[in-house]
Amino acid sequence: MAHKKKNRNVGIIGIGQTKHSSHREDVNQPELIHEAISLALKDANLTMNDIDCVVHGNMELFEMVHQPDLWHVLGTGAYGKDCIRITTGGTVGATIACASDNLVASGMYDIVMAIGFEKLQEGHTTGGITNMADPLWFRKIQAGALTGSSAYDVEKEFGLERADRASLTYRIIMDKHAGLNPNAHRSFGLDFGQIDDLIRTSPRLVGNLKLIEMCSQSDGACCVIFACEKKAKDLAQTPVWIRDHITVHKEESFTIFGYDRKYPVLKTHKFAAEQLFKRNDIKNPLDYFDVFEMYDPASWWAIDWLRDFFALKGDEHLKLIEDKEIMIGGKMPINPSGGVIGSNPIGATALLRVAEAALQVRGNAGPHQIPTPVKHALASGFGGTMWTVMTMLEKELNW
């Protein structure tokens, strides 16, 4: 019942992000971060003087800089301010949003700035991810963030052909969405006519996980400014309210693949969604939410997870994809931004989900704004060792 314990309401009043790219050798880390911060301050019509606390997040193992927040002060403007550094995993961006929400709600600070950043080209992403595993044994065995297990699950249940086509349909929808988002790292201009071709020719990474289905490695930063209800109403025309968020993880489920129906593995997305919707009294999330910014590291995960997040039965999740209901203009637009497959500066990625969902609620996301009004938005974060963060955003303070 986290939200009911909330001391006061918190709204998002400023959003900024860089253009995400694999080619940002023109700036160093503080400079890259500074771009996002300047845009967020401009968006909120504030200066650094208005910020009470800075929450900094990234994956330190990727660039191998310890205490990056100290170096980054040149870009963050956190000099002389309270500053907290957080590292979780792929979820770090979502976690700094949770932390900022909690810090403001607690009454400790009125205005908190969350900064998520990554320059993946500066380190070795897969090497960094491999180091997350238990060093006593599993580090030597695991294969970074790559696994074919989701592909295997979907294939096993629905047959190879339908599974492959659903995954590529999802992938191409994300490519089309990314094509609308000027900040997205990559959009190849794919079309649905290429599905069979891509299934045949895209190189396999692990099992049936293909190169085209995997997310990018990007450089980029995102900054979101959170304010207490009073300040949010004073300062912002359309603050976006944080209704609730939930974090669930279970490290051991990362290594167990028994495929025994009598012993189901706890799926953190499913568990988190059930808890979150139950305590907010949301009976049918698919009807309730107007948009979902999902952390989709690969199209296989994405199609499998839709069922978990929305408590769907049977093949309802595949039908949503096959009927293109997840496109902008569909019943449940997923990732109008192009998602993680489109841009993935990891420390910023999960914060971008919150930021893009908030932009949709505000109605000024840009060319990828969905055409119908957005009152209720959902964002998810995902990280190594089965870690889930979900955030609910609202246009009105009326729940």
Place this chain on the structure above:
Amino acid sequence: MAEYWGVKVEDIFNSMQERFRPEGAKDLDTVFGYDIKDEGKWKLTVKDNKIKIEKTDDLSGSVATMQADGETFVGVNTGNVDATNAFMGGKVKVEGDMAAFGKTGKLFRKFVIAQKEMTTKDYLADMFATIVPRFKVSEAAGLDASFAFDLGGPDGGKWTVFIKDNVCTVTATIEGKPTVTLEFNDAKDYVDFILGKIDSQSLMAGGKAGAKGDLNMMASKWPVLFEKYKDPLAGNVPQQELIVLKKTIGLNEKFSTGPIMGKFLKGLKEKKIYANKCPQCGRMQLPPREVCADCRVRVNEIVEVGPKGEVRYMDIVYYAMPDPLTGAVRDTPYGGINVLMDGCKGNETLPHFIRKDQIEKIQMGWNEKKGTRVRPVWEENRIGDIWDIKYFEIDE
């Protein structure tokens, strides 16, 4: 044949002999095919540090064949199209041995587009034709102004750029009363000025150029209203070298195992596989853990399991994974397996690797179907490490 960026598909092939780098062909004895849509097929034979390129209809015998359309092919070879994006997006395909085809990358020097000359007239036409696309509407709010250009000399001309109601238009005359008029005696100087070859002060000082009207509008507003003009001949070559520092970190680490993991690792030394059993829910943990995270109780009962078991899941890894301990790339493909040890049930599986030559034979099991039976293959010298098991192999 169509031209792309001024280059024909056959230009790329015809220049291969000349661009060939023998040092990139060392130990290669192979044949590659190129199938360029609507343009034809070419066969590249590499042998004895020499190449032969021929146009042919018969690509049989190629270990790998690249398929692309002419524009993409020329684009990738001239640097106008990003190769990775073209490949990922399915615009370039490789049939056959992908890894072998990758070696063609080192066979040739880059194709360089022959520099073509642009006259002052060409430049002026291009500069004013790109005014509207370079216009930044976000900077023009509330602006109502006109910028006139009176450029003299044999190649000169007159232009006016109007900005009103957030719209930018260009005429090839000077109309009305411009907000500011820029005058150059010789249009060539204007071109050199825009290309950054000559600065405004020396032009003004030398009496070669002048301005009438609201000079401030030209000096401060013009540069923000328009994207900088890009010289089409300059290509995408960055004008400055970007200095990127390369670092390699090597670290020595040592981790204490603790008593529970210690027992597991010591067991491996003795060719035994130990799990531990939760006193509350009865599940086995493999490798053993200090507590059962479900029941939140200490788990002290150590139970020997296996060493044989059944494969429940296998990931075939094709991607060249770096070993995080050494940085060396693992040999691919390899099979990561989850083994349900005899004595374990449900999800109590142990991840490890399968013998490389047996990947194809592995069946994954579930409730109704038994997976392939496997057994560990032990190292001769065991040190208490997960690699004391070299890999698992089929138990026949």
